[in-house]
Amino acid sequence: MKPGKFYPRARQERPSIHDPDVRPRRLALLKAAVINFLALQFLFLGLFCYIFGSLFQQTGHIHNLNVLYVDYDGGAIGNAVRKAYNQMADTGFPTLVEEPALFYPDSSSIDGAVCDINYWAALYVAPNASNHLSAALAGGSAAASYDKSDVMTMVWNEARYSTVVDSAIASNLKSLAEAARVAYMNAEGKKLVQTLNSSDPAALSALSNPWVLSSNNLQETTQGSRLIYNTLVIILILIQEFFFLGYVNGLYQQFQLYTSVRPHRVAIVRQIISGTYTLVGALCTTGAIWAFRHGWQVSGGQFAITWMALWLFAHLNFLVLDVFTIWIPPPYVPMALISWIVSNVTSILLPFELSPAFYRVGYALPAHSIFNVLIDIWSSGCNPQLYYVLPVLFVYEVVGLVLSSIGVYRRSHYAMIKQEVDEKVIQERVEAVISERQGQIPTDGLHEEQQIETSESDGEAEGTMQRRATVATQPEEELMEIIRREMSRPRVEKATTSRESTGPSFNLPFKDYQASI
Known part of the structure; x- marks a missing residue:
C-alpha cells in the first residue's frame, strides 16, 4: 500500500534538486547539517569522556579511603592484623591508619570518628582479645563462654555511598580479618597446639575459627533502590523541572500574559506556581523513596526533612533551567541542559577520593550538595557537611530567583516589541x-x-x-x-x-x- 494514497498532496510536483533556485538552499542545508553534526558529536564525546573519566581506574584510587585502626589488645591478634595489612596493602586496598588507644578510650569514640567522617570506617581489636583466645584453647568454662564475635569489630556507615563502601570497605575489611587469622595461626600455631585441649569441642572450635568480624553499621542501607539514589533520582528531578518549565512557558504564551499583565505580578505568580509544583513533586519523589525502602530504618521526621531538602533542590534547578532559557541563545539550550545533567550526576557517582582530583569541581554543583544533605539526614547526622553544602544550595536559589525575576522583565519587553x-x-x-x-x-x-x-x-x-x-x-x-x-x-x-x-x-x-x- 502506497503512503501517497493517504497523503495526496505529498505527491505534488516540486522543483528538482538541480534547479538553479534550489541549488543555493541545498548547499546551505549541507553546510548547516555538517556544522551541527560536528557540534553535537564533539559535545557528546566530551560528555562521555567526562563521565567515564570520573570512573577511570577506580580501583587504583581505593587507597585514598582511610580506615582507622585501634588495637586495644596489644597482643598477638593486633600484631596479626598489622602483618596481614602489610601483605595486602596496595593501591586496591584502603589505607589503614593506626592510632593509639589513648586517642580513642572506648568504642563509642571510634563510632564518633566514623560518624564525623574523619574516616570512612574503623577497625579495632577488643581489649584482652589474645588472652581470652588463649584461655579458650585450654578448654573448660573459658572455652564455653568464649565469644568469637567480641574480638574484632569494624565500624562503617552504609548510607554513605552504599555501593562503594560495600565493595571497597566492607569486603576488604572482611578479607583483612581472614588474612589476619592466617597470619595469627602462622605466628602462634606451635604455641596454640601445645596448650590446646583436644578433648574439648569448644576449644577445637576456637582453634579452627578464632574470631568472626563483627559489624557496627551506623545506618544499614541494603534496599535495591539505593542503587539509583545518586543517579536516576537526580536525573528525573532535573528532567521533571525542564518539562514543567516548558509547560509554564507554554501557559504564559497561550494566554499572552507577558503582554497583558505587569511584569512584577508575572514574576510573583511564576515563583508561586514553580514553588507549589516543586513542593508537590518533591513530596512524590520522597514518597516513592519511602514506599520502596524495605528494611531501611528511617523515621517520619527524616521523611519530612528529606521532602524539604528535595523541594529546595527541585526549585533551584527550575530556576537554573529558567535562567538558561533566558540568557542562553535558544539553539544552545538543549546542549546546556544535557551538560548540566551530566556534570551534576558525575559529581555524585563516586566519592571524590575515588576520582581524579579534577572532578572536585563538583563541590560547586547542587547535586553533590543535595546528596550529602540526604546522607546526613538518612544516617541521623553522620555526614556533617552542612556547613558548606547548604550555602551552595542557597546561593543557587537566591541567584536563580534574582536572575529569573529579571528575566520576566526581559521577556515582557521583547514580547511587547513582538506584539x-x-x-x-x-x-x-x-x-x-x-x-x-x-x-x-x-x-x-x-x-x-x-x-x-x-x-x-x-x-x-x-x-x-x-x-x-x-x-x-x-x-x-x-x-x-x-x-x-x-x-x-x-x-x-x-x-x-x-x-x-x-x-x-x-x-x-x-x-x-x-x-x-
Whole structure:
C-alpha cells in the first residue's frame, strides 16, 4: 500500500534538486547539517569522556579511603592484623591508619570518628582479645563462654555511598580479618597446639575459627533502590523541572500574559506556581523513596526533612533551567541542559577520593550538595557537611530567583516589541487589501466618464457616481471577512532571535477550557 494514497498532496510536483533556485538552499542545508553534526558529536564525546573519566581506574584510587585502626589488645591478634595489612596493602586496598588507644578510650569514640567522617570506617581489636583466645584453647568454662564475635569489630556507615563502601570497605575489611587469622595461626600455631585441649569441642572450635568480624553499621542501607539514589533520582528531578518549565512557558504564551499583565505580578505568580509544583513533586519523589525502602530504618521526621531538602533542590534547578532559557541563545539550550545533567550526576557517582582530583569541581554543583544533605539526614547526622553544602544550595536559589525575576522583565519587553511588530504587519496587510480593492475604482470610473461624455446625460452621470460609491464603500461584513482572511493567512517570518525567545514551550495537553476564553 502506497503512503501517497493517504497523503495526496505529498505527491505534488516540486522543483528538482538541480534547479538553479534550489541549488543555493541545498548547499546551505549541507553546510548547516555538517556544522551541527560536528557540534553535537564533539559535545557528546566530551560528555562521555567526562563521565567515564570520573570512573577511570577506580580501583587504583581505593587507597585514598582511610580506615582507622585501634588495637586495644596489644597482643598477638593486633600484631596479626598489622602483618596481614602489610601483605595486602596496595593501591586496591584502603589505607589503614593506626592510632593509639589513648586517642580513642572506648568504642563509642571510634563510632564518633566514623560518624564525623574523619574516616570512612574503623577497625579495632577488643581489649584482652589474645588472652581470652588463649584461655579458650585450654578448654573448660573459658572455652564455653568464649565469644568469637567480641574480638574484632569494624565500624562503617552504609548510607554513605552504599555501593562503594560495600565493595571497597566492607569486603576488604572482611578479607583483612581472614588474612589476619592466617597470619595469627602462622605466628602462634606451635604455641596454640601445645596448650590446646583436644578433648574439648569448644576449644577445637576456637582453634579452627578464632574470631568472626563483627559489624557496627551506623545506618544499614541494603534496599535495591539505593542503587539509583545518586543517579536516576537526580536525573528525573532535573528532567521533571525542564518539562514543567516548558509547560509554564507554554501557559504564559497561550494566554499572552507577558503582554497583558505587569511584569512584577508575572514574576510573583511564576515563583508561586514553580514553588507549589516543586513542593508537590518533591513530596512524590520522597514518597516513592519511602514506599520502596524495605528494611531501611528511617523515621517520619527524616521523611519530612528529606521532602524539604528535595523541594529546595527541585526549585533551584527550575530556576537554573529558567535562567538558561533566558540568557542562553535558544539553539544552545538543549546542549546546556544535557551538560548540566551530566556534570551534576558525575559529581555524585563516586566519592571524590575515588576520582581524579579534577572532578572536585563538583563541590560547586547542587547535586553533590543535595546528596550529602540526604546522607546526613538518612544516617541521623553522620555526614556533617552542612556547613558548606547548604550555602551552595542557597546561593543557587537566591541567584536563580534574582536572575529569573529579571528575566520576566526581559521577556515582557521583547514580547511587547513582538506584539507591536505583529500588529503593524497585520495593519499594513489589511490596508494593502483595502487599497487593492479600492484601486479598481479609477479604472471603472474612467470608463464611466467616457460614457458620460458621449451620452451628455446628467441622469446617467448621476447613476455612474452612485455605482462608484457602491464600489468604494464595501459592506462591513465583507470588510471583516477580508481582515480575518488576511490575519489567518500564513506569512514567512524571520527566525526568532535569542532576545525574543521565551525558552522551551510545550503546548498544554488539556486545553478544552480555552473554548470559553
